[in-house]
Amino acid sequence: MPKLLFVCTGNTCRSPMARFLLEKMLSQNKDLNKKWEIDSAGIAAFPGGKASDNAVRVLGEEGIDLTGHLSKQVDGDLIKDVDIILTMTINHKDMLLDNFPEAKGKVYTLKEFAGQAENPDVSDPFGQSLEIYRQTRDEIKKYLQKIMGKLNYYNSEEGIEGMVENNIKRGDIDMKIAIGSDHAGYEMKQEIIKLLDELGYDVSDMGTDSDESVDYPDFAYKVASGVASGEYDRGLLVCGTGIGMSIAANKVEGVRAALCHDVFSARAARNHNNANVLALGSRVIGIGLAKEIVKTWLEAGFDGDRHERRVNKITRIERGEY
Ligand SMILES: O=C[C@H](O)[C@H](O)[C@H](O)COP(=O)(O)O
Incomplete structure (x- = not known):
């Protein structure tokens, strides 16, 4: 035993x-x-x-x-x-x-x-x-x-x-995912929610709820603080470029948001950086690639070891302990 x-x-x-x-x-x-x-x-x-x-x-x-x-x-x-x-x-x-x-x-x-x-x-x-x-x-x-x-x-x-x-792979734990977008990312967010539903993930939509113009930091903050508090295991954010969302999310202590527009980076963001938030730009890539990136990122695990030492240093930097 x-x-x-x-x-x-x-x-x-x-x-x-x-x-x-x-x-x-x-x-x-x-x-x-x-x-x-x-x-x-x-x-x-x-x-x-x-x-x-x-x-x-x-x-x-x-x-x-x-x-x-x-x-x-x-x-x-x-x-x-x-x-x-x-x-x-x-x-x-x-x-x-x-x-x-x-x-x-x-x-x-x-x-x-x-x-x-x-x-x-x-x-x-x-x-x-x-x-x-x-x-x-x-x-x-x-x-x-x-x-x-x-x-x-x-x-x-x-x-x-x-x-x-x-x-940390899908199906083995009830991974709770928070998703958010601004107006530019709204349509892509809706498509990603459909994909996550089909795949059986537990996903919470934190808005926005239409393509009416809004400010991306409001939604980045909702998702990022939900992940930082432990209420959600992972966060997904979509805006026009993904840049504003990733910058804003990374201001929240405990969040490691990665802006990825290719599958290789999405996997590495998990394997090496233990990224707990993924940012995407709806004006940069199409929905087909976005779905591949999301799936890869959700299913990839953190490799730990030397990467853990480095991620711990990031944590110390954000806590002012470095
Ligand atoms: O990084 C910011 C995002 O790409 C926003 O989605 C973008 O700035 C929104 O631009 P606009 O208000 O012109 O639609």
């Missing part, structure tokens, strides 16, 4: 909550045919400590008894033994990789594994109010929901890399 390990700092709040919530969710989900063994640990845990009182309370509200939980420290044996490690923050992930380089390839933050690379941390509720613990519990639950399908597709031969690759 494959094993999944949640990791936080002290193994008294976030990681045990994640473990017990996921165990309950997996036991209730009839569509999942794969069984998982779930565990949790901390990078700075006191062995044998109990879960924090508020963690016990908020999981009690979910019908889960956390009183038997005893904290434990991550060690090499645990790391060797598990297939996937999901940390609560990027720091946890970095510290694990520093201390256990052999874990490379199987460590993700919970949120990035769930498909949200931006704001990848679940922050520590330790010592805070019951309400903050509730918020943390609900945040963890939200991302656990998103990884359920991925866990079902895990294949020991492909390992974690194969699973992530497979699950």
